[in-house]
Amino acid sequence: MNDTRPRHDHAPQRPVERTASAEGALALRPLTARSIVLSTLLGHHPPELPARALVRVGELFGIAEGTVRVALSRMVAAGDLRQSDGSYGLTARLLERQARQDESRSPRNRPWRGDWEIAVVTTAERRPAAERTALRQAMSGLRLAELREGSWLRPANLDRPRPSVATAQCTWLTGTPDGDPAALAGRLWDLTGWADEARALMAALDRADTLADRFTVAAAALRHLLSDPLLPDALLPPDWPGGELRLRYDAFAAELRELLRQYLSPNAARGGAVR
Template identity: 75%
Template structure:
């Protein structure tokens, strides 16, 4: 199984905030499996469908045998993760929604910020556990943070539709904090920790020579971008690494496409 080499993982990197990266600031790099290779390849491809030979090729690049990849494809179809048609595999509707969230994290749709905040107040008195979980997932997708139970907010600088769970369970308002907004943002999101993790990912990607290692780091970058609050610049710490992380992933995606996918006839 391919892992990032110990040289990058064991050293503490300068976080850019005055000290070495701590162990807790190192996002998990998941080991590559046939399933993760197939899933990450399709999630990063548009449209999210590829012939079996392309997915087999991707697996072989990482030392995974053709038979192992084909078994994974069969199991993923049976589990409802993939749909198969005429030798081509495509993501299910659920995973297409995940791809859309990843795409949005890579290229957020911004709008000019005039200082206003979105505020969502839960209106239902009794909600099932499933409804609560659906709302939390919706708020994570919308990048809102919870100030206290039932009260969610963020700067109004993003354009995106509201999932049904968020629209149905909340009353939505627009307001402006009376106090300085930057301390409020720092209270809602641990921005320094996010930045340290991002810088560790950037340095680990730069120091990883093997494509398999870089693939694992790139997958972690995508997961980390999903948690970027995408705040207006005045609310961010200096030298925020969000854009640098997006650029690094875009460069890897091009490398993977030209190295692997473009070589498939």
């Protein structure tokens, strides 16, 4: 995506269908009313908008008003959204997701001096499945990798709070590996695979020539950033694409914000089409 300026045409366009052969192994989810509403609110601060605004956002992508309103009702019923005075906002679970997405775009790094944070499960061996699942999700959010069952670690270069589920089930330690830390990082994370997919996403952004296509690829890019291990530079392969992918996503996010600002303006003409 070289030109991030809003581009206008005579009709909203649906995204073109993409196959595995066209985009490699990229997992591009279809554009739906639900995905448009969710992505719009996740990218908006505060994450709450009137129904009429979300309907108009749907218009940008050729989604009918009735389809958007049905999606809103279903998302409220599913616990994804809360409704208040004609506006819709994210529920607590999705507010946590927004916080993780914000962190993936602007991680809070701290100087790395070679230390690793280590978490070892020290609760009873027979933990309920719900507790094990909650811990795994928390560790993923903290970007720790599992060395073996019940042992999690990562370089101590991130500044973020530990959720109670992680502190309750684990004993936390600080240490350093005896061997090559870069080799250990390579065993814990598929860095080559992550980098390959990041480059494929940037190439897909370059090829995307409609707003709908750029939206679809950018959403996949944001999901991919959530799995960036955010390692210190010393442990990353050469030409690591994480920073460039963030810049590409930020450029699209700025384009979309400006387009929505113009499109949702009280003075904007209804039915304006976008390419």
